[in-house]
Amino acid sequence: MARYTGASCRMCRRESLKLFLKGDRCYSDKCAFERRSFAPGQHGQNRFRKVSDYATQLREKQKVKQIYGMLEAQFKLYFERADRAKGVTGANLLILLERRLDNALYRAGFASSRNQARQFVRHSHFLVNGKKVNIPSYQVTAGDVITVKEKSSKNELIKDNIEGAVRRGVPSWLEIDQTKMQGTVKALPNREEITMPIQEQLIVELYSK
Template sequence: MARNIGPACRICRRENLKLYLKGDRCYSDKCAFERRAFGPGQHGQSKFKKLSDYAVQLREKQKVKSMYGMVEGQFRLTFDRAERQKGVTGENLLVLLERRLDSAIFRLGMASSRNQARQLVRHKHVLVNGRKVNIPSFLVSVGDEITLKEKSRTNSLIVENLEAVARRGVPSWLELDKDNVKAKVKTLPNREELTLPIQEHLIVELYSK
């Protein structure tokens, strides 16, 4: 399945949850989810019968996939890796998703959305430990230093994003030096820091069938 390139607001409305896929627009009065908090399409406001257990599990997986902008193959590989690690599979999965470089860039406020963060990485604006990394799925580790190319640090869009970082805040596992546009991974993320309502056990149940 290819990555969804259609209207992002439809995804939020379908999942009945604001996923913050369009950056600053999601915080404004223009947010489509706020204006039309019902499903998209002709029958969006209709009342449907109760979803089956499988449908609930599938929707949870689709929601998290959309949130992190991943295709099915990428997501399944990440799940398989989480399953092989010690500990709780669902929590391992979320930690791996948060450790993705595009997700870390978004969490730091250098980009207003994960999609924008993915573009920054793809276009070689991002350095990890002084080396260019253009792979959005690259996993950051404790002690890694994340920064931008010298020319990119004065980009007006990035400067605006960093000015607005106080609105979202930076998670405690990351340390941001806003003046020098660089950050450091202090520790690995933990489950308690993920504020969006994700029921990871449903994804584990789905893939365990």
């Protein structure tokens, strides 16, 4: 699946929100958003632009896409699946995105960013229920056990990430065993546990036009 390969910090500045796309760098003084929190481009510091309802809805969709690292085609498939499911479409969409394997690894602290987690999965560093899974979009479910592959357990980067997971906090739907380098999906995530400032109803309104 194609992915965005441009500047990550530019996206944070565009959304006027720190999206934590570059891992530890986002917590340091080198964070571009901390130094230049205005939008990129020559008109980025113009604070008096009128913003239409459509522009607000579009920006919300772009923000969520960027947080979870997806392009338009894949994101739309997630929306269509959420729309077909029972319940509130917006909440369904965010829960499906949270259940992605790369996101679960990031939220559990095995990776410092979702992009890094995606790379770990593609390089087959992790097992799900004892089986190799190299698809970042794999949907985890309650009871799944995610473990670091034996050959990858000596990877210092993964070890450092696990030790630093306390800084971000691990959501209640995941349980981490640092000594075994193992994570367990205790339950499916719910909307209240998604703490990023997301207004999913704006995305629903955009796609409903």
